Amino acid sequence: MTPERFATIKSVLSNRQPDLTVITDEVHKGRNLSAIVRTCDAVGIGEFHCVVPKKGYRPYRGTALGSHKWVETRHHDSVEEGVAQLKQKGFRIVAANLSDKAVAYHQVDYTQPTAILMGTEKEGVSDAALALCDQEVIIPMCGMVESYNVSVACAIILVEAQRQRQLANMYGQRRISDAEYEETLFRWCQPMIAEYCQERGLAYPELDDEGDLKNPSQWYAKVRTENPA
Missing domain, CATH: 3.40.1280.10 (SPOUT methyltransferase, trefoil knot domain)
Incomplete structure (x- = not known):
């Protein structure tokens, strides 16, 4: 990203x-x-x-x-x-x-x-x-x-x-809900991880200020522990 x-x-x-x-x-x-x-x-x-x-x-x-x-x-x-x-x-x-x-x-x-x-x-x-x-x-x-x-x-x-x-100044300011914004932002930034989470019923992990996963190694380790293959 x-x-x-x-x-x-x-x-x-x-x-x-x-x-x-x-x-x-x-x-x-x-x-x-x-x-x-x-x-x-x-x-x-x-x-x-x-x-x-x-x-x-x-x-x-x-x-x-x-x-x-x-x-x-x-x-x-x-x-x-x-x-x-x-x-x-x-x-x-x-x-x-x-x-x-x-x-x-x-x-x-x-x-x-x-x-x-x-x-x-x-x-x-x-x-x-x-x-x-x-x-x-x-x-x-x-x-x-x-x-x-x-x-x-x-x-x-x-x-x-x-x-x-x-x-009417209806552009340039967020008009969708915070929940929709955060959910859509993650899906668009991290489509493969979003799909993985959706298939397993997992909550999306946090994104950092650049659109990448925050603490990715920690999240991957947690997922492997809680959802072993």
């Missing part, structure tokens, strides 16, 4: 936006899902919600270029289940949908707890999802096509959310 790497990890965690997320309503194309996850990471979203398509989807790790390491993906069997969980946590559901009810995407206040709902590639947001959403938005178009690709549309909306949150 280099000092630069450790500083980057801490900076990313200090910019995480726990009250901003995306939920996809059966988006099934792998490259679109991966691109959405990558954008989530870029704007500081740490948790992405995905309603599993009834027809399934292909693996989508290629386009993300490692983003899946940094963004937790929560899968849901139905949009009703996913939306219900988000609403229980205080999220407002904003659906990207071409309709008479929709307002321009930049007219929405994204500094409030917001989950952006993106529909499937061909059909868009389902009727079931629209019945549960709190707001519908559109991205004004100037060409012959009616809409952007779903991953591009999501990125446009998220960049606006990021802009608003930057103006």
